[in-house]
Amino acid sequence: MNILIVNHYAGCPDLGMEYRPYYLAREWTASGHKVLIVGGTYSHLRKKQPKAGCETIDGVAYRWLRTPRYHGNGVMRFLSMLCFTAQLFLHFRAWRRFKPDAVIASSTYTLDNWPCHRIAKRHHAKYIYEIHDLWPLSPMELGGMSAKHPFIRIMQWGEDYAYRHADKVVSILPCVHEHVKAHGLPLEKLALVPNGVGMENWLPAHREELPAEHRALLEKLKSEHRFLLGYAGGHGLSNALSVPVEAMRSLRNRPDIALVLVGEGGQKEALRKSVEADPCRVYFLPSVAKGCMPALLAEFDALLLSWQRCSVYRFGISPNKIFDYMMAAKPILMAVEAGNDIVTTADCGWRIEPENPAVMARAIERAADCGVSERARLGANGHRYVCRHHTFNILAADFIQAIETA
Numbered sequence: 001m002n003i004l005i006v007n008h009y010a011g012c013p014d015l016g017m018e019y020r021p022y023y024l025a026r027e028w029t030a031s032g033h034k035v036l037i038v039g040g041t042y043s044h045l046r047k048k049q050p051k052a053g054c055e056t057i058d059g060v061a062y063r064w065l066r067t068p069r070y071h072g073n074g075v076m077r078f079l080s081m082l083c084f085t086a087q088l089f090l091h092f093r094a095w096r097r098f099k100p101d102a103v104i105a106s107s108t109y110t111l112d113n114w115p116c117h118r119i120a121k122r123h124h125a126k127y128i129y130e131i132h133d134l135w136p137l138s139p140m141e142l143g144g145m146s147a148k149h150p151f152i153r154i155m156q157w158g159e160d161y162a163y164r165h166a167d168k169v170v171s172i173l174p175c176v177h178e179h180v181k182a183h184g185l186p187l188e189k190l191a192l193v194p195n196g197v198g199m200e201n202w203l204p205a206h207r208e209e210l211p212a213e214h215r216a217l218l219e220k221l222k223s224e225h226r227f228l229l230g231y232a233g234g235h236g237l238s239n240a241l242s243v244p245v246e247a248m249r250s251l252r253n254r255p256d257i258a259l260v261l262v263g264e265g266g267q268k269e270a271l272r273k274s275v276e277a278d279p280c281r282v283y284f285l286p287s288v289a290k291g292c293m294p295a296l297l298a299e300f301d302a303l304l305l306s307w308q309r310c311s312v313y314r315f316g317i318s319p320n321k322i323f324d325y326m327m328a329a330k331p332i333l334m335a336v337e338a339g340n341d342i343v344t345t346a347d348c349g350w351r352i353e354p355e356n357p358a359v360m361a362r363a364i365e366r367a368a369d370c371g372v373s374e375r376a377r378l379g380a381n382g383h384r385y386v387c388r389h390h391t392f393n394i395l396a397a398d399f400i401q402a403i404e405t406a
Contacts, residue, residue, distance in 0.1 A: 001403070002034045004100040004125075006116050008067070008084045008107040009046075010039035012057050013201070013290040016047035019320065020172075021106065023198045025060040027396030035060060036098050040067035040084045044077075047287075063094065073143070078151060081111050088115035095119050102403045104170075106130040110158025117165050126406045129162035131171040134179060134315055141312040142238065159183060168406035170399060175316035175339035191402035196390035197323040201290055208291035210299075217283060218260070218299045225281070226256035227368040229333070230300030232293065233321045235265030240308045243335065245271060246357035247364055248280040255281070257368050259304070262296065263287045297328035302349070302367045302375060305334040309354045313338040323390050326382035331375045333363055348382030 003025075010021040025035040041052050041064050052066040065087040070076035084107070103125050105116035113129055120127035136155035139145045145152050163169065163185035170191050171180075181187055200206050210218070221228055235241055241261060248259050258281045261271070268284065275282045288296050297303065303325045307313065316339040325332050332349035334342075335356075343349045352363045367375070388394075 001028075001101045001400075002099055003028060003036075003403075004095065004098060004103045004119070005035065005037045006088065006103065006105055006107060006112050007037065008040040008081065008109075008112070009043040010037050010062070010106075011043065011046050012060070013198075014048065014057070015050060017045040017320075018043075019198065019290070020195065022057070022060060023196070023392040024396050024399060026058065026198075027392050028400065029059055031396070031400075033400075034098075036100075037062045038065065038088070039063075040065055040080065042067050042069045042080065044070070063091075065091070073139075081107075081109055085111040085115060088112060088119070092119070092122070095123065099123060100125045102126045102128055102406075104128045104130055105162065105166075106132070108132040108135060110135050110155050110162060113158050113162040113165075117161070120167075126167045126403055127165065128403060128406065129166040129169045131169065131173060131176060131180075134173065134176065134312065135159060137179070138312055142308075142310055168402050170402050172318045173316045174318065175314065179315060189406070191398070191405075193395050193399045193402065194390065195318040195320050195323060196392050196395045197320075197327050197386060199391050199393070202294055202327055206291060207294050208289060210292055210295045211286075211288065214262075214285050214288065214292075214296065217285060221258050221260065221283065222299070225258040227258070227302075228300045229257065229259045229302050229304055229364060229367070230262065230297065231260070231304040231306070232262040232288075232296060232324070233305075235261065235263050235268035235271065237267060238308050238310070239265070239267070240306045240335070240355055241267060241271055242274070243355055243357050243360055244304060244306055244364075245274060245280065245282050247360040248282050249278065250357060250361045251364065252280065254365065254368070257281065257364060258283065259364075260285060260300070293324055294328065297324065297330060300330060302331045302333055303328070305332060305336065306360075307334075307336040307338075307354050309337050316340040317342075323386050326386035326390075329376075329379035329383040331367060331378035332382060333360075333367055335360055335363075343382075346382050346385035348378050348385065 005021045007021045009018045012022040050064045067080045067083045103116045103120040105113045117127050136152045163183050260283045262285045335354040343351045353359045
């Protein structure tokens with residue numbers, strides 16, 4: 001099968017997120033399918049940007065369409081979306097040479113559904129819409145945008161178009177059934193294929209050592225504190241990292257506990273200044289390469305996920321980093337209110353109320369005091385669960401089945 005994946009934000013371990021198209025393509029290529037990923041030359045999610053044109057990365061073929069740089073969620077980002085979508089029409093000759101059997105519209109935003117459907121029709125291929133976040137519902141409920149805003153109206157048209165015309169809709173989110181049904185999708189066209197983890201990153205041959213800065217601080221903290229709680233990910237508003245910082249302030253009588261926040265994001269500087277003004281055993285480190293993640297997570301006694309309380313999470317969550325946490329065999333403290341509860345299902349930690357520093361402080365103490373053997377049990381449960389349900393060899397096979405039954 002020739003599979004065309006259209007994802008403006010597609011990446012790879014070297015470039016940065018999004019990783020999902022890369023890992024699916026690796027598995028499909030290994031199974032004998034031919035895959036082409038189409039992405040834009042600029043994405044706010046990547047740490048490095050590719051050049052326009054074609055290249056092969058780890059055996060996966062990419063075609064990069066030139067798109068303008070942007071900052072934040074303003075007009076330039078919308079222009080970047082329009083530029084990417086328009087070029088999908090302009091490169092019909094390239095798609096004809098590839099001869100796709102399946103075309104996957106997978107760019108988070110919904111504009112690429114129209115060209116993807118046109119490409120699929122021209123080549124008698126199956127047209128698949130992949131739901132990452134629910135757009136335009138996410139910018140409405142997370143960003144406060146009005147349903148009457150022109151941008152939202154355009155994105156709503158794209159979503160409704162996909163549900164009317166797609167041969168199959170594959171959702172990363174597990175609880176979207178009522179939403180997609182309300183927008184016109186027959187539920188027999190819906191398949192659930194969540195996020196997961198690339199196993200090769202966890203093989204000894206692929207693991208990278210921690211940077212010296214990270215190694216030095218973590219060694220120092222482990223010598224000074226009995227329990228290290230770690231977080232690795234974005235430092236944005238949606239991550240609500242001010243909550244664990246406040247929780248640590250209420251744990252001043254527990255000098256044996258420390259929190260380390262690893263990553264980057266718009267809220268990092270404000271969080272750092274807050275801790276400098278009122279120290280509370282919270283420490284900051286830069287983000288690390290994907291290959292360093294196993295070495296980083298191994299340094300912690302437990303791992304943290306923190307989310308804002310937001311109604312859009314009623315459709316479920318499938319965050320990449322929770323599967324890395326599980327692979328690290330560490331217990332997870334997850335503060336979220338969502339339609340699903342991976343931590344409880346896997347029995348690999350504690351789920352608590354979000355945006356409540358007092359509740360989080362008690363949960364941190366519980367994790368610190370439960371004992372090494374209990375933390376090892378919870379960590380082993382998570383590792384076992386992710387290996388059974390969320391490795392990309394399993395997910396890629398499930399996705400192929402969804403395409404074949406479309």
